[in-house]
Amino acid sequence: MYKELIEAALTARENAYVPYSQFKVGSAVLTEDGQIISGCNIENASYGATNCAERTAIFNAVSQGHRHIKALAVVGDTSTFTYPCGICRQVMVEFALNKDIPIIIVKNSEEYLVKTLEDILPGAFTKSDLDAHKGEKNV
Numbered sequence: 764m765y766k767e768l769i770e771a772a773l774t775a776r777e778n779a780y781v782p783y784s785q786f787k788v789g790s791a792v793l794t795e796d797g798q799i800i801s802g803c804n805i806e807n808a809s810y811g812a813t814n815c816a817e818r819t820a821i822f823n824a825v826s827q828g829h830r831h832i833k834a835l836a837v838v839g840d841t842s843t844f845t846y847p848c849g850i851c852r853q854v855m856v857e858f859a860l861n862k863d864i865p866i867i868i869v870k871n872s873e874e875y876l877v878k879t880l881e882d883i884l885p886g887a888f889t890k891s892d893l894d895a896h897k898g899e900k901n902v
């Protein structure tokens with residue numbers, strides 16, 4: 764079922780720009796209209812400017828006009844499962860169709876785990892928290 768998304772993440776990993784960590788990561792997202800859009804990690808000599816594969820894939824989708832993702836796959840470069848970092852989890856929440864979308868943690872094309880976004884970032888801070896604040900503010 765997730766085969767195409769996993770293959771897109773594996774292919775995207777080939778373009779990872781990782782001169783500092785040598786740790787290649789690939790990711791792919793499924794858009795609301797069924798497109799698959801991918802991304803890789805892109806490092807920088809100023810390490811903090813590095814962009815993870817998951818955010819590259821999401822930002823790539825958003826910059827092509829998509830506002831909601833229905834699923835995301837991520838694959839690292841080891842014999843273990845690579846989970847998304849905290850910043851990427853928060854960015855996923857911003858653009859996910861809902862908190863139950865599948866996040867597919869891939870080891871290789873045969874071995875993967877399927878979690879939900881709520882599983883990996885329970886009780887996330889969202890736009891609705893800001894909306895609640897606006898409604899309650901009395902200055």
Ligand SMILES: O=c1ccn([C@H]2C[C@H](O)[C@@H](CO)O2)c(=O)[nH]1
Pocket residue numbers: 781784786787788803804805806813814815816817837845846847848
């Ligand atoms: O889920 C992850 C975890 C790490 N990285 C990248 C960031 C950096 O380039 C390298 C090492 O942290 O891996 C990702 O792209 N996604």
Ligand SMILES: [Zn+2]
Pocket residue numbers: 815816817818847848849850851852
């Ligand atoms: Zn990340």
